[in-house]
Amino acid sequence: MENARILGSSSWRIYFRVVLPISRAAIIAGVSLVILEVLNDYGVVSYYGIQTFTTAIFQTWFGMGDLQSAVKLSGTLMVIVLGILVLERIARGRRQFSFTTTKVKLLQPVKLEGPKKWYAFSFCMFIFSIGFIIPVIQLVYWATMTYEQFFSQDFWQLIWNSVSVAFIASTIIVIMAVVISNFARLNRGMLAKTFPKITILGYSIPGAVIAVGVVTLFTALDRQLFGFYEWLGLEPTLLISTSLFMLVFAYVIRYLAVGYNSIESGFDRIGTNFTEASRMLGMSVTKSFFKVDMKLIRGAIFGGFILAFIDIMKELPLTLILRPFNFDTLATKAYQYAVDEMIQQAAIPSIFIILVSGIAIYVFHHVLEKE
Template sequence: MEIKPLLWRAVLLSMALLTALPILAVFGYVFVPAPEVWQHLRETVLSDYLLNTLWLVLGVGFGVLLLGLPAAWLNSMCQFPGQRFFEWALLLPLAMPAYIIAYTYTGMLDFSGPVQSLLRELTGWGYGDYYFPNVRSLGGAITMLSLVLFPYVYLLARAAFLEQSICVLEVSRTLGSNQWQSFFRVALPLARPAIITGLSLALMETLADFGTVQYFGVTTFTTGIFRTWFGLGDHAAASQLAALLMGFVFVLILLERWSRHKARYHHTSSKYSRLPRYPLRGSYAVAAVLVCALPLLLGFVIPVGQLLYWSVTTATNGLDADFIKLVWNSIMLASLAALFALLLALILGYGKRLSNDPLVNLTARIAAMGYAIPGTVIAIGVLIPFAWMDTQLNTISQQWRGSTIGLVLSGTLFTVLFAYNVRFLAVSLQTVEAGLGKIKPTLDNAGRSLGLSAFGVLHRLHLPLMKGTLLTAILLVFVDVLKELPATLILRPFNFNTLAVRAYELASDERLADAGLPSLMIVVAGIIPVILLSRSIGKSRAGEH
């Protein structure tokens, strides 16, 4: 296809610049001095931010490995009751945003919740008579995040175990190592790069988390940025905190890149034999079921049960016109963002396919980075340039017409959509690229040689082949936007509410039961991508023919 090179490059360059804008804006503030606020931060909360973030990362890192690894091993190598069910069901906690699981456990475990009430009833203890761990703590945040993020480790570790040629394990047996020794000497080291990839994805989400730590009152970088921006009103200091947080994120991105790079050399073979799963019996089978059932129960079934209970009890007052407005807002916003992201992803995806322009790769790389950047950072990175542009526009308008025109960009839906695209373009881009990758260039050639025009190739070959891909890309971004909290909270127009924001506000107002219905809707929507994911896994099982 002929594309006018100049126009094409201009489109690409502006896409790259716009996606990078929030990051550039944040780093642009690094050298703006904000001595007083920093002095204040250093004296009061900075060490808390650092330590809490560090503990959170360490704790969640340990937690996701503990929950994800044994389940991954059991589900790739063993046979036990319910294994086929657990194989995909263990992905379900991914549908549960961390801030929502935090609400449910707070509701269940706080002083007036059912667990402690039952405990008091059974023992006759009163207030202060017993010790009960406080959910709304650093340890609680670690537990909540681990419960919903462990599927990343599970997913990647399981894929790595399945990908290993069974011959490698058998060779180890013929060389005198038993099953356990073979696991630790061969399978685990081989899966290490994949496990590190899963771990770094989980930790990126941990660093990005705002809703959970804010609700639990754990001061980390994300809550600190929020507080410094809105509470102290210091944009420079907030940006500098954001830049520091980005530094941690970059470390994780590098770690992830490095481990993916290493994984290439850890590929054992292109030939796979049928995986003979060891059948587990008796107490071993019970243990295996427990190892899989516990994370599933705690990370999905129990919190969903609590949300259902709340939704049923509040349904009569909850389902009013306001709520319908809320659902409509969310769906409208998420659909717009998803379509917008798909459009950009298609431009980039086809650009990559049709030209070797290094600019395309650069743009795609920058776009892909957005997914790792915490929503809070993106939000203020968007606010800074948009507020600046608004000021400029108003100055011009004042000079020309003698009156201001108000906020044109910031505080509008456009800002929110823009931020979503910075954050989620990577999701649709990855999907589109994967879909296009399956359409071999020779297919285009075959189409052209059979008399199709360039447009004909698009219409008669690509469109039918890409239909599923396009739908997947839209769905994934849709659900991600639906769950997104911090950027929406910061950037939404005045009085514009979404399900996530409303759930957050209700929970913050101690109206947990009322937060149940909007939360439940988010979780239900979140199950869609999990189903898509487990389907695509089912199709591409390397270990079995």
């Protein structure tokens, strides 16, 4: 960019001729991410009564009890998702821009003066208001109307459910992500290359599809295990597929990518030098990991944990389908209130999702700064 400037282009020209083309890959990646998120969404579309694939999967399954059709719908949705992923690849093409010099200098921020300053400010403020401030004020207002429920024991149970499930799932995610990325980092070959790609795939798959897949898998597994349950002296029922285990399993599939990306970038930063140095000093790979690598990427591990934690806290479609009977999280409760025309009641659980996530982010930054 600075190059272009020195070559004498005006700011506008620079923007359209240099900045946009260079950013193309990033923009396409951003757009496809949004598309995938929208395909995944269930809460908003069902509240406003819009028919989407996700809501259709829900209806055929819960409304009509038709798992077969739900599987078919999921299959179709998966084809679309894969189509988008392929399109993204093609659109990016060979132009996976990298920098010819290794050190990318950060742009010098330009200090805006006069009216320009206010245009920029109000544009950002506008988006921030619509996206965050106004909804939160509305929530707080509603919350003041329904604050009594805060004192009920059910509500504390909700928070406990949400936090504990998110905590367990994020812990498993982080452990798996560390193992996979460490393996991919220290090995060459097909397996080390394909593993991370499969790991990340889960994040592109809509929650409803994962849910359908996981339920189908676990019911089949339960059927296989009937004999074993009987042998243990238990009643042959659907043991695993009605347990929390299934929900946690699905969370891990869907959000493994979140933890993985954070941890992988942590490993990228430290490289393999320290590991090699440790091995030359007589430590095995595993010992090196605990004594050296893990300590150096603590921040990244923690960051991955927090990101996965927040994502799981607010997850809806998976939770709605896979939760055990009578198990509610903040997100499912807020959703139920909302569809039952008790939108004010939904405010308190919603605020608590924001609150818990906010605390998590605060702790995260606090820890990072200390590092």
